[in-house]
Amino acid sequence: MNALNLAIADGITITKRNVLKIKRAPDLLGGVVMLPIVFVLLFAYVFGSMISVPGMSYQEYLIPGIFVVTIVQSAQITGYTLTQDLQKGIFDRFRTLPMAPTAVLTGQTLADLLTNFTSVVVMALVGLLVGWRVHSSPAEVVLGFLVLLLFAYAFSWVTATVALALRTPEVFNNIATLMSFPLVFLSNAFVDSARLPGPLQVVADWNPVSTLVQAARVLFGNTDPALPAPDTWPLQHPVAASLLWTALLLVVFVPLATRLYKKAVSR
């Protein structure tokens, strides 16, 4: 077997290991499924009565946003699991084996992609229950989920990088929450960014979360001509911009996480 085949085979082995872990300890999965449900109920019924969106129901506007929020939250499982494994001896075991060193991270992120897929499915079902509907072609819907999951995979590498730099689960949890809140709320996920005060609006318009939310809205047909047209490039071309963000995150964070992994385990 050549090096690439080996790396793929090892990656699959580690992915299976991580999927088994999720099956045996479903508490983490429970968390990422519950959180979006709570968000939907809270925003759809508590704030929904106060937030109005021109031309459509708030539910229709909200659900694509919740998809992205869910993805950002679920991706943190990657980082959290890595910090937990770092506390144990299992990485030492892996490092004495003739396996591809990259398999640990690819296996982890691929397993978490499955987690993310699960929570997106749950989200879609809850969305349909509260009145969310798609108004686009099946191809666009599939593309919509694909764009979401690709970004989710890339974002897993971001949390992996943060986790490998911080190394303990407690510190990681604190920092990850601190990072994800502005990312999620300084965006158009819950409200139209055009209504935010000046400087925050600039941040929200360029926030990759906004780009992705806009992409989901466009691909699921949850937009309305009555909504003010966005005036920044990423929001005008949200699908292309989302894919660019995904590529950029992968190009930066895959090598970075790989390097930090080597550093973290050889202490």
Place this chain on the structure above:
Amino acid sequence: MSPAIMAEGLVKKYGDVVALDGMNLSVPEGTVLGLLGPNGAGKTTTVRILTTLLRPDAGRATVAGCDVVRDAARLRSRIGASGQYAAVDEHLTGAENLEMIGRLHHLGTERSRRRARELLERFDLTDAADRPVRGYSGGMRRRLDLAGALVADAPVLFLDEPTTGLDPRARAALWDVIAELVAGGTTVLLTTQYLEEADRLADRIAVVDHGHVIALGTADELKARIGGDRIELTVTSSRDLETVRRALAPLAAGDVQTDATALQVTIPVSNGAASLTTALGHLAAERVTVRDAGLRRPTLDEVFLTLTGHQATDHTEKETAR
């Protein structure tokens, strides 16, 4: 033929703490070397360098002909390793853990599965094979970890304090497994804090202190240097202690130690059981009542006291400071 494990002048520092200070080793193929030393002497650091977990700051080492730094990837396919704490996955079952190791050794699914079952049987874990490791006892985890080191049938095996945390039965079983592997040509480097274990398992023993080898030889050679076995006698009255010391002085191969509170006399002897018989004969002639008498191997403390003139001080605090 070149040795299966070779280390020359290995140095490893953690800040100001020198963990390894010119470690030299040479282990011929198909033999067992026991690294004997107190916590923090550098045993684990040596094993971690030889298994490619750490890079040495200076010196070089080869295992099965592969350099530990330049040829690390190839080296890993030729070793099995078990660390001091069990490197097993909590959420996976015992069988899944071993199968995963087999697949990462690229044995293929079928062979990995078969090998896992064999080893679970061997380490008395068959009943627990399909339960998540989370529910295992400490000893069971250790056994699973040791089984993990054997999955690939590697020509060179590193076992860091393999019997720590094992009950006597599991310890005896492990000793049998190691003896069998060595008979089949496997080279083993193991670390231990017990002379008895090194004596039982190792062809040669390297005594390690402050990051380098301070004595090397067969168990018999080392015992000769440190005055062989110890006779330990317990008497009924403190008045007898001096009588015993005087009566048995001619037998002693080293300093006789008396412990007034425990009413114990320890005499290093070179003729083992024969010396014990002679000693008891002398004491009967002196009409000393002996409450307990026995022959034992020197402890690590005694080895160190003899070889270095200082006790086997525990350097654990320094070690954890890294």
